Amino acid sequence: MSxxxxxxxxxxxxxxxxxxxxxxxxxxxxxxxxxxTGFTLLxxxxxxxxxxxxxxxxxxxxxxxxxxxxxxxKYVSIRExxxxxxxxxxxxxxxxxxxxxxxxxxFQGSKVQTVDTFDFxxxxxxxxxxxxxxxxxxxxxGLLNSLKNYSNIDNLPFSSIDYSFLKGYETKHFxxxxxxxxxxxxxxxxxxxxxxxxxxxxxxxxxxxxxxxxIKSGTSEKRALTKEDFIKLMNVELKENSALGIARxxxxxxxxxxxxxxxxxxxxxxxxxxxxxxxxxxxxxxxxKPFNLSVFPELIEVILSLRKQKNxxxxxxxxxxxxxTLSEIEKSIKxxxxxxxxxxxxxxxxxxxxxxxxxxxxxxxxxxTLGKFNGMPTAVIQESLGHSTEEMTxxxxxxxxxxxxxxxxxKLFESLREST
Numbered sequence: 001m002s003x004x005x006x007x008x009x010x011x012x013x014x015x016x017x018x019x020x021x022x023x024x025x026x027x028x029x030x031x032x033x034x035x036x037t038g039f040t041l042l043x044x045x046x047x048x049x050x051x052x053x054x055x056x057x058x059x060x061x062x063x064x065x066x067x068x069x070x071x072x073x074k075y076v077s078i079r080e081x082x083x084x085x086x087x088x089x090x091x092x093x094x095x096x097x098x099x100x101x102x103x104x105x106x107f108q109g110s111k112v113q114t115v116d117t118f119d120f121x122x123x124x125x126x127x128x129x130x131x132x133x134x135x136x137x138x139x140x141x142g143l144l145n146s147l148k149n150y151s152n153i154d155n156l157p158f159s160s161i162d163y164s165f166l167k168g169y170e171t172k173h174f175x176x177x178x179x180x181x182x183x184x185x186x187x188x189x190x191x192x193x194x195x196x197x198x199x200x201x202x203x204x205x206x207x208x209x210x211x212x213x214x215i216k217s218g219t220s221e222k223r224a225l226t227k228e229d230f231i232k233l234m235n236v237e238l239k240e241n242s243a244l245g246i247a248r249x250x251x252x253x254x255x256x257x258x259x260x261x262x263x264x265x266x267x268x269x270x271x272x273x274x275x276x277x278x279x280x281x282x283x284x285x286x287x288x289k290p291f292n293l294s295v296f297p298e299l300i301e302v303i304l305s306l307r308k309q310k311n312x313x314x315x316x317x318x319x320x321x322x323x324x325t326l327s328e329i330e331k332s333i334k335x336x337x338x339x340x341x342x343x344x345x346x347x348x349x350x351x352x353x354x355x356x357x358x359x360x361x362x363x364x365x366x367x368x369t370l371g372k373f374n375g376m377p378t379a380v381i382q383e384s385l386g387h388s389t390e391e392m393t394x395x396x397x398x399x400x401x402x403x404x405x406x407x408x409x410x411k412l413f414e415s416l417r418e419s420t
Contacts, residue, residue, distance in 0.1 A: 003026055003082040003091070005026045008025050009021070009023075009046050016151035016153045017151060019160065020040060022037045022040065022046070023037060035103045035107070052064075053068055053071075058207055062204075082099075116155045117156040117157065118148065120158075121143065124196065134329070134336055139185060143193075146169075146186060159203060159207040180216060184217055223359075223366075224362060224369035225362065227370055230366055236349075247360075249302045252298075254360060257280070259363050259364030261364070262335070266321040267322075268282060269316060272318070273318070278295055280292075303319070321335060343359040343360055374412045
């Protein structure tokens with residue numbers, strides 16, 4: 001009684017990247033069984049006649065010669081196992097399940113480990129969370145879910161992410177109605193993760209797909225409100241304690257603080273303001289740049305409306321979003337969740353006002369746009385927003401002091417007051 005043993009690709013069901021499992025198949029009296037080797041290959045990468053992986057195959061994270069050596073070694077061990085059964089006349093007496101387990105054990109623990117993209121992304125997510133980089137964490141979480149949804153497999157080797165994979169992922173992204181901007185964010189995150197994997201020696205640089213795949217920038221959408229729409233927003237009558245009223249007040253607070261970023265807004269404390277509430281100084285978290293601004297009287301009204309109390313100690317947060325009983329991670333998560341809710345209400349408010357939808361972030365762009373149309377110099381706008389540009393431009397911006405920025409800011413707000 002003879003046994004036929006060979007490697008084949010199991011082409012009954014393709015993986016998400018169009019590869020197939022490489023299995024070792026053994027046939028005894030026309031009864032065929034097979035065991036997975038743990039590797040997957042494209043049809044174009046497998047030489048069935050010579051029972052080996054073709055040179056420069058990209059679906060594996062090791063060299064083809066190294067894998068071929070491994071397959072040959074295991075084949076010899078499996079052949080010796082069956083030869084021993086034949087010699088002992090035990091072939092027909094041994095259950096097929098036992099044979100399969102033995103063959104499986106020969107591969108178990110001895111194959112070269114491949115690096116799974118999903119596992120590595122999870123590792124990087126933990127690192128960003130520990131570093132309180134909630135924004136990066138959420139981007140990677142979105143990327144991970146998106147890749148799993150597209151590939152529809154449990155394990156994704158880095159080497160499987162080639163040009164074809166990225167183009168297919170891109171097509172699937174657009175087919176769902178998603179925008180170029182979000183695709184660019186995910187692609188840049190994936191490129192960064194791939195580069196880290198290369199630096200850690202987890203994948204060969206020869207597999208790097210971003211040499212041929214170029215990431216396109218998203219087209220900027222309209223973000224700023226027009227002067228007419230902004231005045232509508234200021235003048236619309238809303239219940240003070242309503243969700244729409246609260247969302248509107250947070251938007252106005254960001255605008256009146258020269259388009260202050262939402263995270264910086266939530267982290268403002270009473271001690272950032274002077275005792276008479278006429279100036280506020282803070283350091284922007286993103287750029288570490290210090291700011292010192294004059295405070296519009298209307299801002300104090302907004303603050304008191306949102307807080308519902310007049311007595312605020314130096315260590316109290318001005319806006320009631322977070323408190324110091326929370327950990328830094330908890331604060332970041334709460335800030336992001338609150339922003340998400342406020343944006344939902346701002347979009348509802350836009351529908352109510354019959355204007356283009358907007359988010360809290362557009363307060364920065366609205367400040368810059370309205371300032372520009374009111375005659376504010378571009379350099380002053382850049383200074384008030386804290387933008388870092390080319391070195392010469394930044395040197396020019398540094399010549400503007402608080403007084404000149406305040407002067408133009410007051411001119412803008414005065415023109416808005418006159419329009420109400």
